[in-house]
Amino acid sequence: xxxxxxxxxxxxxxxxxxxxxxxxxxxxxxxxxxxxxxxxxxxxxxxxxxxxxxxxxxxxxxxxxxxxxxxxxxxxxxxxxxxxxxxxxxxxxxxxxxxxxxxxxxxxxxxxxxxxxxxxxxxxxxxxxxxxxxxxxxxx
Numbered sequence: 520x521x522x523x524x525x526x527x528x529x530x531x532x533x534x535x536x537x538x539x540x541x542x543x544x545x546x547x548x549x550x551x552x553x554x555x556x557x558x559x560x561x562x563x564x565x566x567x568x569x570x571x572x573x574x575x576x577x578x579x580x581x582x583x584x585x586x587x588x589x590x591x592x593x594x595x596x597x598x599x600x601x602x603x604x605x606x607x608x609x610x611x612x613x614x615x616x617x618x619x620x621x622x623x624x625x626x627x628x629x630x631x632x633x634x635x636x637x638x639x640x641x642x643x644x645x646x647x648x649x650x651x652x653x654x655x656x657x658x659x
Contacts, residue, residue, distance in 0.1 A: 563655040
């Protein structure tokens with residue numbers, strides 16, 4: 520049998536094989552994308568949750584001067600977690616987390632004494648929150 524006859528006799532099998540490989544490739548790509556999005560979404564939710572905790576600590580230290588229940592060390596722990604979680608996120612989230620880290624580093628000792636310190640920290644928290652929400656909203 521010549522090549523043309525073999526191709527004609529096995530055309531259905533060849534087409535089926537191509538469809539199977541295409542479906543397998545698409546399914547693998549889609550699963551990887553879904554897992555990637557799930558990881559980003561989870562990291563985003565953890566960032567939002569930890570931002571709320573940092574905001575709570577900041578306000579307690581500044582407005583209530585509740586140093587006996589919360590210390591700047593508690594804030595440092597949350598800021599470090601935020602920086603680490605943001606490293607898993609795309610686009611500008613790690614940059615906003617670095618800004619928050621620097622703002623906390625420069626202003627934590629002003630909490631309870633200086634309204635500018637709490638305003639700067641609050642602005643950095645809101646900047647990271649807005650960027651994180653933007654990234655999570657863009658996911659497929």
